[in-house]
Amino acid sequence: MRRVALSVNGTRHELDVEPRDLLVYVLRERLGLTGTTVGCDTSSCGSCTVLVNGESVKSCTMLGVQADGLELTTIEGLARNGELHPVQQAFHEHHALQCGYCTPGMVLAAVSLIEAGEATDEDAIREGLEGNLCRCTGYHNIVQAVSAAAGVS
């Protein structure tokens, strides 16, 4: 066991984690933040994407101990004062989710892409979301939503 201190959605947590615990399971099973989902074993699907110091990271590719001292945002921390983040709101307006399982990761990947200034046109958005798989929407409405949130046509 190793003691780590991390900030998640603005709340500081100190906890003992096993060296082998993946960050995604620390979030889900230790902190009860089950909005971050798990879809594969190979870092392929992107469902578990969270923001680490503002950048999107697949939380199955990080160990919990590596998050020591870092600031994380999960889907639960994106809405402010009850108001959806503009990317969440755009997903709602454009019907960019169906079953919702990939949605937390997809939304956070999109937030990171927009904040990095990389969501410049449709092709860039499609390339930028390559690491996040959705089986329901065919991506059409996701691209529409991210374009709208990024202010590109």
Add this chain to the structure above:
Amino acid sequence: MAVVEETGTYIGAPVKRKEDVSLLRGRGTYVDGLTLPGMLWMAVVRSPYAHARIESIDLTAARAAEGVVAAYSGADLADDWVGGLPCAWPVTEDIKMPPHYPLASEETRYQGDPVAVVIAESRALAKDAAELVDVTYAPLPATADVEKALADGAPLVHEDLGTNECYVWKLETDDVQAAIDAADVVVTRRYMQPRLIPNAIEPRGVLAQVDPTGEVTVWSATQTPHIQRFALQLVLGIPESKIRVIAPDVGGGFGSKIQVYGEAPLAVAVARRLGRPVKWIEERAENYLGTIHGRDVVHELTFAATKDGDITAVKSEAWCAMGAYLELVTPGIPLLGAWIYSGPYDIPNYSVTFTGVFTHTTPTDAYRGAGRPEATYVLERTMDALAAELGIDRVELRRRNFVKEFPHTMASGLTIDSGDYHASLDKLLELLDLDSIRAEQESRRSSGDVKQLGVGFSTYNEMCGLAPSRILGAIRYAVGGWESATIRFQPLGSVQVVIGTSPHGQSHETTFAQIVADQLGIGVDTIDVIHGDTASSQLGLDTYGSRSLAVGGIALHHAGEKIIEKARAIVAHQLEVSEDDLEFSGGAFSVKGSPDRSLTIQEAAFAAHTAHNLPDGMEPGLEQTAVFDPPNFSWPGGAHAAVVEVDTETGDTRLVRYVAVDDVGQPVNPMIVEGQVHGGVTQGIAAALYEEGDYDDDANLLTTTMTTYLVPSAAELPSYETALTETRADNPLGVKGVGETGTIASAPAVINAVVDALSHLGVTDIQMPATPERVWTAIQEATS
């Protein structure tokens, strides 16, 4: 939040989804997010061999491992089962139905066949200990190929059956061979449709709890809570009345969460033995082995036609992989396409034969479209081949053979209630601008451009909305095809709608609320739709086969009629007028000619609850249930086109445009309909260009992760162009199914486009998926 606030205008409006409120905040309740006090974790040990005799299973080390509470082999749990995992569709009288138990105890028959379970205090400890289970296998020969499996001397999946042939099923009109013999032109083509792995992004999962009283609660990532409930009785002997199955939020299914997999009864059996809740969550690699696959069919399709292009006969023979065991509806999947091998065309002579074949592979079962993509693919590919043979334009050949009048009874015997295939095709051509695509294609061909352009078409129909119970009975399906819905007014006027279908992305909470809001003249936000829990919805047959709206939606409409009828009687009694004197509009009953004398339906509901002044003999409360058994299937149709760019040096194919025009009847929510089309189309495109579940010669699965089985991302796909043409279905809402149309139509459009791009080089066929290697090889073979 609804975009439409006034009542009476919800159907046809793009109302934003109620479901999003939780899901967008990460507040979905998928099974893996659920935890119960004292909960244990189950891990499943699976066979690494496709076919092996189990010589011994030693659980000693696993049982001694840290955190392990128990470990069981198949022999240990043999007395827990009163029956095997059920197959509900014995398609012929003499079908071979091998026994299938949750754990194999003597022989394993596919790579991934479960042989033992380990139960421990945590997910990680259960998986660690599963590694310590020591199974001694004696490997046996295996085959994953349907044709090799039927050859003499092939390794048998079930030795005691003496054959790998599961069944032969035939549907034939009288004069097929005569029509073929008399035809001016006969075209026969052969096709291989590979295995597809459904890949719902949420893997399967089960959480089971057994109370000391014997009450069982199962939370399951399933499309079919009601089917799970009766199957659990069949396997475990626990009465259905003591079993509650809850499908919480479910992260996609596409057919792969219909089945009754062994892990559910295993979790219940183990929870019953240990007196603690038990959870099992599938890993993706497990999902590829242990969750059903789709397709894996070899076809030979023949068209007979006049020289003018009138198709006079269609004959299909298909060899369909069952896999190693029969899951819930494995043998019946081909039959779901059996009646539509004439597609949207009027073809008088008809023959379809399916041979079901056991192979040493993961069982096949329903994957989006189930039987209909298989039929539509071979049909639409062969339409292009026939057009080439006749020298007739591909679009004109389709148009010439379209069914023109409805209702239309097909040679296969079923009746299409409605459609207008010309209208869909006209709309498609309008959107496509074929002339400019042809001009660009010509230009690239004449300049010898490395990147060649192709356009492909698919005009289709499909039968969905499963299904008329009598027809299901006649084709030997074990249960019915009806659906139920309940509308319940609470005393103060809010409304609960309880449905028997169980969504996993289809937006039932929104769509069904729209139907009730319009019919009863109340706001959509007044209505809550409850689903996915057998304790709330005792009657239901769940979600598959594009049935929820076409069957469940009609049940809901009939429940609404009953509500209005009862409320009308209450209002007439209270206002002391005859029921005939009342008009119902905008949520209120008013006296004809005296509109100031009125009561709202919510006032009627309050009166029904107080019961102070009801007609003599009327029961208090305003709650009505309707069960609807559809008289016919649902018949969507349409016209799709794909435009592809093929790099002739590398074989790389890019989809550059996809245009889909569909007739799904009256759209209740066009935004949601469009989303279903996008998703469906994408799964067909994926099958055409990327996805293939591949086994080696020893029946080892080669595509075991998302890094080798290529689920496309946004980067591989274009945005789509979609439109609807509308003919009302023969039901009170005019609605048809839409969940599977895109997948059914799209794969042949894409492959037809790839072949079109290369036809000037002499390429006439490319097997799905059109990988760079296959395309490059086809070009080399055609041009060498």
